[in-house]
Amino acid sequence: MPPLLNLFAARTAVPALRQSAPRHCLASTKAHRVHAHGITGQQRRWNSNSDYSRPDGKTPEEAQRAAESMPHVSEEAAEINKIIDKEKWCDGVPSSPELEQGTMVSEILSRDKEAQKHAPKVFQDQLKKGPSGSRSFSTSARPGQGEVEAQKDAQKESSSASASGSGSGSDATSEDRASAALVQSMITQVTQEATAMLPPGLKFPAPESLPRTEHYRKRYESVVDQFTKLMMRDGKLSVAQKNMSQILDHLRSAPPPNQNPRRRLLPGPPAPQLPLNPIAYLTLIIDSVAPLIKLRNIKGLAGGGASVAVPVPLAERQRRRAAIRWIIDASDRRRDTYFATRVANELLAVAEGRSGVWEKKEAVYKLGIAGRAMVGRKPRKK
Amino acid sequence: MVSPLCWGCLTLLRQAPRTILPSPTAVSQAAAFHTSAAIYARVPAPRGRDSAVGYRRSTSANIKKKRKVSERARPPPVGERKALRKRIVLSNPNALEVEGMPELSEETMVDSRLRGTVVGLPVPMLDQLRAVQAFKPKQGWSIFRRPGTVLRRETLEMGRLFENISGEGEDRGVVIKRIISGQRKSGKSVHLLQAMAMGFIKKWVVFTVPEAGELVSATNSYAPLSDENPHLYVQNEATAALLSRTAAANKAVLSKLRVSQHHPTLSAAKPGMTLEDLAKIGVQDPASAWTVFQALWLELTSTSAVPGLEKNFTPRPPILVTVDGLAHWMTHSKYRSAQFEPIHAHDLVFVRHFLSLLKPGQDKPTLPNGGALLYATSTTTNPPSVYSFDVALKQVAARHAGVDPSSPEFPQPEAYSKTDPRVFEALSSPKPTAAKEGMLEHQVLGGVTRDEARGFLEYFARSGLLRETINDELVGEKWTLAGGGVIGELERLGRRVRVAA
Numbered sequence: 043m044p045p046l047l048n049l050f051a052a053r054t055a056v057p058a059l060r061q062s063a064p065r066h067c068l069a070s071t072k073a074h075r076v077h078a079h080g081i082t083g084q085q086r087r088w089n090s091n092s093d094y095s096r097p098d099g100k101t102p103e104e105a106q107r108a109a110e111s112m113p114h115v116s117e118e119a120a121e122i123n124k125i126i127d128k129e130k131w132c133d134g135v136p137s138s139p140e141l142e143q144g145t146m147v148s149e150i151l152s153r154d155k156e157a158q159k160h161a162p163k164v165f166q167d168q169l170k171k172g173p174s175g176s177r178s179f180s181t182s183a184r185p186g187q188g189e190v191e192a193q194k195d196a197q198k199e200s201s202s203a204s205a206s207g208s209g210s211g212s213d214a215t216s217e218d219r220a221s222a223a224l225v226q227s228m229i230t231q232v233t234q235e236a237t238a239m240l241p242p243g244l245k246f247p248a249p250e251s252l253p254r255t256e257h258y259r260k261r262y263e264s265v266v267d268q269f270t271k272l273m274m275r276d277g278k279l280s281v282a283q284k285n286m287s288q289i290l291d292h293l294r295s296a297p298p299p300n301q302n303p304r305r306r307l308l309p310g311p312p313a314p315q316l317p318l319n320p321i322a323y324l325t326l327i328i329d330s331v332a333p334l335i336k337l338r339n340i341k342g343l344a345g346g347g348a349s350v351a352v353p354v355p356l357a358e359r360q361r362r363r364a365a366i367r368w369i370i371d372a373s374d375r376r377r378d379t380y381f382a383t384r385v386a387n388e389l390l391a392v393a394e395g396r397s398g399v400w401e402k403k404e405a406v407y408k409l410g411i412a413g414r415a416m417v418g419r420k421p422r423k424k
Numbered sequence: 425m426v427s428p429l430c431w432g433c434l435t436l437l438r439q440a441p442r443t444i445l446p447s448p449t450a451v452s453q454a455a456a457f458h459t460s461a462a463i464y465a466r467v468p469a470p471r472g473r474d475s476a477v478g479y480r481r482s483t484s485a486n487i488k489k490k491r492k493v494s495e496r497a498r499p500p501p502v503g504e505r506k507a508l509r510k511r512i513v514l515s516n517p518n519a520l521e522v523e524g525m526p527e528l529s530e531e532t533m534v535d536s537r538l539r540g541t542v543v544g545l546p547v548p549m550l551d552q553l554r555a556v557q558a559f560k561p562k563q564g565w566s567i568f569r570r571p572g573t574v575l576r577r578e579t580l581e582m583g584r585l586f587e588n589i590s591g592e593g594e595d596r597g598v599v600i601k602r603i604i605s606g607q608r609k610s611g612k613s614v615h616l617l618q619a620m621a622m623g624f625i626k627k628w629v630v631f632t633v634p635e636a637g638e639l640v641s642a643t644n645s646y647a648p649l650s651d652e653n654p655h656l657y658v659q660n661e662a663t664a665a666l667l668s669r670t671a672a673a674n675k676a677v678l679s680k681l682r683v684s685q686h687h688p689t690l691s692a693a694k695p696g697m698t699l700e701d702l703a704k705i706g707v708q709d710p711a712s713a714w715t716v717f718q719a720l721w722l723e724l725t726s727t728s729a730v731p732g733l734e735k736n737f738t739p740r741p742p743i744l745v746t747v748d749g750l751a752h753w754m755t756h757s758k759y760r761s762a763q764f765e766p767i768h769a770h771d772l773v774f775v776r777h778f779l780s781l782l783k784p785g786q787d788k789p790t791l792p793n794g795g796a797l798l799y800a801t802s803t804t805t806n807p808p809s810v811y812s813f814d815v816a817l818k819q820v821a822a823r824h825a826g827v828d829p830s831s832p833e834f835p836q837p838e839a840y841s842k843t844d845p846r847v848f849e850a851l852s853s854p855k856p857t858a859a860k861e862g863m864l865e866h867q868v869l870g871g872v873t874r875d876e877a878r879g880f881l882e883y884f885a886r887s888g889l890l891r892e893t894i895n896d897e898l899v900g901e902k903w904t905l906a907g908g909g910v911i912g913e914l915e916r917l918g919r920r921v922r923v924a925a
Contacts, residue, residue, distance in 0.1 A: 250893065256905065261922075290921070294567060294889075295516045317518040318888045321921045379500040379508055 265325045265362065266290075272366045273385070285382040292386035293320040302395025306330075316393075327392050331368065331399045332361035335410045342421040352417060353410035368399045512559045513566035514550060520888035521569050528573075533583035533622055540872075540879030544572040545621055552624050555673040557634035558617040562804070564915050568887050574880045574911070576611075576872050579618050586619075589742055589794045590626045597742070597794035600862045601782055601853070603750065603820060604800040606869030609912025612800040615869060616746045619798050623744035628795065629674050629724055631666070633778065636749035637805045638662070640769045642758035649714075649773055657759065658773050663713035664706055666774075667720070671703035678703065682736040684729035687719045696736050699723055714773065721777075727792045742795035747778060749802035754813040754847045770846050782864055784856030794860065812837065812847040820851055821866040871909030874899055880911065884918040892922065 151158050151165060158169065240247060255261065262270070266286060274282035298313045307330045310316070316323040335353040343350040356364065373381075373388035391397040526532050528543045545553065550571065553559060565571045573579070588595035604612050616632075623630045638644065639662055649656040671678060678700040687693040690712065692705050699720060706716030729737035747753075753775050756766040769775050781790050781797055791797075801807065818835040827834050837843045853864040872880065878899045884890035892898060906913035 256901070291567060291919075295513070295518060298518070318520070319891065319921065379505055 263321050263325075264359075265328060266321060268359065268362060269324070269328070269366050272363065273370060273381075285385070288380075288382035289386045289389070290320040290324070292383065293317060293323050293389065296386070296390055299390060299393035301393070305395030305400050307393060323393075324389065327389050328362050328365045328369070331392055331397075331403050332365040333403050333406050334361065335406065336360075336364065337406060337409055337413065340416070340421055343416050343419055345422065350416050351409050351413045353413055365399070365403075368402050369397075372398050510561055512554070512561055514559065514571050515565075516567050516569060519567060519569040520886065522572075522883065522886045525572065525883075528618075528621055528625065530587075530625055532575075533625065534580065534587050536580055538575050539577065539580055540575065540876040542572045542574050542880060542883040544570050546625075549621060549624050552630075552673040553617065553620060556620055556630055556632040556669050558620050558632070560613055560634075560804070563614065564919065567889060567919055572883070573614055573618055573621075574872070574876060574883070576876050576911075578615060578867070578869060582615075582619060583622055586622045586626055586796070589796070590628070597789075597792075598860050598862060599789050599791045599795055599797070601797045601864045602799070602867050603817060603851075603864070604798060604867045604869060605817065606801075607907075607910065608803040609910050610869045610871070611911045612802065612869055613748055613804075614911075616748055616798055616800055619744060619746060619796065623796075624673070626742070627677055628742045628744050629670070629677055629740075631670055631743065631745045633666070633747040635805060636747050636802075637752040637807070639772065639774055640752050640755075640757035640759070646759055646772070655761075656771055656773050656776070657767060658714045660710040660713045663717050663774060664710040667703045667706040667713060667717060670720075671700050671707065675700055677741055681723070681738060681740065683723060684733045684737040685719075685722055685726055686730055687722070690715050690719050693719055695733050725790075725792055727788075740793045742793050743791050744795055745778065745781065745797045745799075747799040749805045749807060750799045751801050751807040751810055751813055752805070753779065754810045754816075754850075755808050755844070768846060770850060779850045782851065783853050784861055785858060787858075789856070789858045789861040810844070810847065811841060812844040813851075815843070816848050816851040817866050819848070820853070820864055823853075823855075824863055824865050871903075871907065872911055872914070873909065874903050877903045877906070877909050877914055880914055881918055889921075890918050 147165070148169070151161055151169065158166070161169075270279070270282045270286045273285055294317050296317065298315075298317055299307075301307060301313060307326050310322065310326045311319070316326070334356060336356055337351040338354045339349040340352050341347060341349045343352065369388050369392060370385060373384040376384040376387060378384045378387060388397060388399075392399050522542075526538060526541065526543050527546050529546070532538055532543055547570070559565060559571075585598075585600055589598050589600075590596070604615060606612050620630050620632065633639070639659060644659045644662045646657045646659050648654050649658045679698050681699045683693055683695050683697050683699065683702060690705075692712070693702055693716075702716065702723070703720055706713040706720075724740050724743055726737075726740060753769045755769060757769045757772065759767040759772070761767055770779065778799075782799070784790070785792075815835060815837045819829075822834055823829065851864070855863055878894065881890060881899060881902060882894050885892070885894050902914060902917045903909050905917055
């Protein structure tokens with residue numbers, strides 16, 4: 043059962059609606075359609091709805107098709123009106139019954155004498171002939187008209203009931219209720235129109251890419267976080283963070299690296315673009331010198347007591363850890379004044395292939411290749 | 425056994441060989457109260473560094489611990505660390521050039537349509553701004569292609585004031601006096617920088633005190649002013665540095681103005697010499713720096729020439745004075761008098777001169793040719809917390825709002841609190857009598873608005889530093905994280921790279 047509405051009382055209660063009678067009608071009809079589907083404004087839940095049922099009864103495919111096709115003549119006219127008049131309604135879209143139900147061609151032709159001359163012959167004949175038959179009433183029905191009629195009937199009943207039941211005081215409350223319901227229906231209409239443009243299943247527009255969170259424990263990139271914590275001494279994290287930001291600024295403002303053809307960085311953006319994204323630059327440098335293996339000395343593999351270096355694979359975080367340790371150790375040998383400058387210069391040296399870190403990696407690989415025959419072999423037990 | 429010594433004549437005793445130093449036996453005999461001879465005492469082993477066990481050192485066997493060999497034995501040369509710390513980099517060639525970025529000029533500094541955009545500082549002016557030490561090391565100039573500042577509401581308002589003071593309207597020659605304060609990173613020093621840039625655009629004479637704390641931290645030489653004023657102290661080298669800054673930055677203006685007043689105390693000041701040359705006398709001879717500064721100030725605040733020197737006189741331009749870190753001047757300095765009592769900062773003539781400008785002039789304005797006094801508090805230079813200064817600032821605001829000092833609404837220090845009457849005296853500036861002189865104001869800089877924050881973040885994005893889409897959501901997020909648009913915090917958030925996960 044739809045709520046009782048006094049349309050005429052609402053017009054006097056909400057002065058803004060007086061000028062826009064057609065809009066007002068539209069709003070109320072829409073509201074009733076919602077009620078017909080069994081969802082009232084208050085009952086709607088504000089989370090993403092899992093079922094794709096639409097209030098206007100269209101399937102998602104239909105809505106998609108409607109969105110892709112050209113707009114209706116009267117919609118276009120309304121758009122132009124909106125641009126010319128710069129008039130703003132509460133939802134920014136001036137609406138009229140034409141928008142909802144379309145304009146009949148005969149109506150346009152009856153307004154426009156010029157168009158009548160150029161109209162197809164069938165139309166011209168129809169116009170001359172006038173309505174066929176001898177009925178004094180129209181039998182054509184518009185979509186949604188039945189609801190309007192039913193609602194009007196209900197209104198009449200309710201207004202007569204209230205007039206007979208109590209005095210003018212209940213009239214005022216019913217007017218308030220009516221205007222509140224009207225505003226409610228307008229709001230639901232606006233939200234429906236906003237959600238109509240979204241792809242099915244989404245309440246809000248989807249972000250293009252999800253950036254890192256600003257949560258203070260997870261706000262830094264994993265490489266940056268790992269590097270910072272490996273630079274930390276005596277538990278002074280904020281000092282390490284300050285050094286990290288200096289290092290990133292140094293990478294940002296240093297000239298782009300001239301790459302050594304023998305010791306290339308991993309494939310990535312071209313060198314001139316690297317300083318503009320210092321985190322990607324840092325990641326690329328670290329990953330380029332990160333060893334894939336580490337050497338584990340195992341006694342008694344080759345007989346006797348001699349220990350043999352056996353390569354062991356590393357996970358990504360372990361690889362990076364090894365590279366960062368090497369870089370920080372190598373930076374200790376530099377003569378720059380500040381620790382941050384030493385590390386930053388060492389990183390640039392790695393990027394240009396000048397650093398001793400590359401030799402460390404090559405030495406590990408050489409020994410690892412030598413010891414690869416021993417992988418998987420168990421030490422002999424006596 | 426018979427002793428060889430003849431007890432009767434003691435002759436053998438005299439024949440005994442006499443040694444220059446007392447023998448160990450003689451020593452032991454001298455210290456008669458010891459029960460054991462000193463010669464038998466164990467000689468203490470020489471205390472080596474390894475064997476010494478100091479306080480809080482482990483006494484356990486130190487076998488496994490390796491001594492760290494520091495390879496960087498030699499520290500960096502003297503002064504290098506400070507030079508690196510104070511280095512100011514104004515350009516990053518890797519950052520993208522922002523296309524269509526307007527420059528600060530006479531038109532743009534008053535154009536309210538540009539509110540929220542970042543305007544570049546004109547390249548020829550950078551040398552002047554460097555000369556007056558307008559840039560500070562940690563303001564983040566080094567990550568952009570060229571230095572630029574955001575035009576916020578306060579900036580445009582100041583631009584209009586400067587325009588009126590230099591213009592031909594009824595506000596020509598007005599003096600504005602402001603104390604600027606605000607929370608940390610709210611852009612006080614950059615506000616002063618914008619004022620200096622506008623002063624250079626309008627061809628004013630700009631005097632700056634970039635670090636007020638350096639004048640009271642006992643790092644400059646000082647001496648009593650004269651025998652007549654033994655309780656006033658002059659800082660010649662700091663004054664010479666001020667003159668050098670002023671002469672270098674305002675060369676174009678000062679070289680067109682000539683000496684047109686009598687300076688009986690300064691024989692080197694010849695009538696007709698340019699004011700730039702006058703200032704350079706003080707730079708070359710720091711002993712006369714304070715006299716030269718007084719002469720220069722007299723010249724710049726004169727409205728007409730003395731009789732006989734009219735041909736040298738041209739109208740003087742307005743003056744801009746900026747001081748950064750005012751709170752340092754509101755307490756005792758680190759200097760000591762001859763009686764080893766602390767010298768109050770107001771007893772230094774340099775400080776006293778600039779603070780006296782805040783008071784209204786006697787019969788004419790303090791700056792008769794107009795201008796602005798902008799004194800900012802600082803939070804980066806570790807300023808002292810002076811309770812009297814805080815209350816005095818509230819009183820300045822109340823006085824400017826028209827509250828009667830005798831009324832109960834007028835802010836007063838708490839009862840029994842330790843206050844400094846000299847601070848209240850220095851900042852109690854009554855309503856001036858001269859029409860062209862403004863009253864002392866207290867301006868508080870807060871956060872920028874969301875629109876201004878948006879313009880600022882767009883500048884980051886267009887420089888290639890912020891790699892995200894600038895929409896209302898992002899601006900609102902950063903604005904809130906920056907404590908309501910505190911611009912230094914916005915800068916910090918803008919330069920932090922977030923890569924899409």
